[in-house]
Amino acid sequence: MAAQAVLRSSAPARLLSGSFYIRKGVLASWQHYQSRRPFSNEKVLVELDESTVMKMKNPPVNSLSLDVLTEFSISLEKLEIDRGCRGVILTSAFPKIFSAGLDITEMCGKSAEHYAAFWRAVQEMWLKLYGSNMVTIAAINGSSPAGGCLMAMCCDYRIMADNPKFAIGLNETQLGIVAPFWFKETMVNTVGNRVTEQSLQLGQMYPAPDALKIGLVDKLVTEEKVQSTAVAAMSQWLAVPDHARQITKSIMRKPTIDNLVKHREADINNFVSFITKDSIQKSLQVYMDRLKQKK
Numbered sequence: 678m679a680a681q682a683v684l685r686s687s688a689p690a691r692l693l694s695g696s697f698y699i700r701k702g703v704l705a706s707w708q709h710y711q712s713r714r715p716f717s718n719e720k721v722l723v724e725l726d727e728s729t730v731m732k733m734k735n736p737p738v739n740s741l742s743l744d745v746l747t748e749f750s751i752s753l754e755k756l757e758i759d760r761g762c763r764g765v766i767l768t769s770a771f772p773k774i775f776s777a778g779l780d781i782t783e784m785c786g787k788s789a790e791h792y793a794a795f796w797r798a799v800q801e802m803w804l805k806l807y808g809s810n811m812v813t814i815a816a817i818n819g820s821s822p823a824g825g826c827l828m829a830m831c832c833d834y835r836i837m838a839d840n841p842k843f844a845i846g847l848n849e850t851q852l853g854i855v856a857p858f859w860f861k862e863t864m865v866n867t868v869g870n871r872v873t874e875q876s877l878q879l880g881q882m883y884p885a886p887d888a889l890k891i892g893l894v895d896k897l898v899t900e901e902k903v904q905s906t907a908v909a910a911m912s913q914w915l916a917v918p919d920h921a922r923q924i925t926k927s928i929m930r931k932p933t934i935d936n937l938v939k940h941r942e943a944d945i946n947n948f949v950s951f952i953t954k955d956s957i958q959k960s961l962q963v964y965m966d967r968l969k970q971k972k
């Protein structure tokens with residue numbers, strides 16, 4: 678099977694635990710297995726099976742904290758330099774939630790230095806995932822607002838659980854904040870300018886069937902089949918010669934990536950000056966209070 682060809686050998690089924698876990702099909706040897714042990718840290722779990730799977734595992738809702746983002750980038754980088762790994766499926770360890778997006782508590786009541794470090798980590802995650810040479814497939818097994826939607830959009834292909842209760846979108850304006858230009862550009866590259874303009878202004882969350890209609894996701898399947906469908910899609914993507922696919926991906930994405938690289942420091946300064954405003958802090962606090970009250 679092509680998906681197995683990605684991952685070269687045979688290996689223990691499961692390795693690590695934490696906010697993510699990565700499952701990888703087959704390793705060449707026990708020594709090779711041992712050499713992957715650095716994945717075994719607080720936030721990342723590596724599972725070795727038929728496909729490489731990164732599972733977000735930060736209860737209760739996979740919010741993307743500074744730690745989670747840092748761990749995600751390190752883990753992805755490790756896979757990126759591993760020549761035995763050609764593709765990654767990104768999913769969640771929890772049913773009903775893919776990711777709640779950026780951890781709002783990281784953007785409230787902290788120092789300017791903290792906000793800068795947090796935003797750099799968000800950028801790093803995006804640069805690594807959007808710019809990955811690997812085939813990346815999002816297996817979206819639940820709701821995926823804002824930063825969660827961004828992660829999914831960074832992938833080459835998106836499969837979502839066919840449940841209208843699960844919604845995906847960039848809802849930043851609903852929090853009184855603004856999706857930065859590179860979130861916007863990622864969405865434009867996914868669904869086009871007109872849909873993005875409307876979605877971003879309204880902070881629209883799309884139930885799964887609507888997300889399929891606008892092309893925000895590529896395929897809907899039942900919840901139980903999300904991961905197996907991702908594995909099957911991976912086989913298809915991996916049947917294409919790597920060099921041709923990678924160069925094509927780079928042609929498509931490089932201008933967007935270069936734009937952030939060029940303006941990275943300005944973007945951090947912009948974020949810090951925006952998020953430290955009293956009015957923005959108030960908006961985020963009100964949103965968090967509402968989230969807690971809805972119970």
Ligand SMILES: CC/C=C\C/C=C\C/C=C\CCC/C=C/C(=O)SCCNC(=O)CCNC(=O)[C@H](O)C(C)(C)COP(=O)(O)OP(=O)(O)OC[C@H]1O[C@@H](n2cnc3c(N)ncnc32)[C@H](O)[C@@H]1OP(=O)(O)O
Pocket residue numbers: 737738740774776777778779780781782820822823824825848849852854855856857858947948951952965968969972
């Ligand atoms: C001039 C300016 C120009 C440019 C701009 C410059 C800079 C840009 C500025 C800012 C950009 C910021 C970009 C932000 C991106 C983001 O990702 S913001 C996060 C958006 N996320 C959301 O809105 C999701 C909110 N959560 C939900 O809708 C729901 O929780 C859920 C659908 C994900 C899950 O629902 P339930 O299963 O019912 O779970 P609960 O709602 O009960 O939640 C459980 C628990 O988790 C807490 N929580 C939920 N989401 C978050 C989160 N994102 N961060 C932190 N915490 C979260 C929730 O409060 C509950 O907590 P407890 O009550 O249990 O303590």
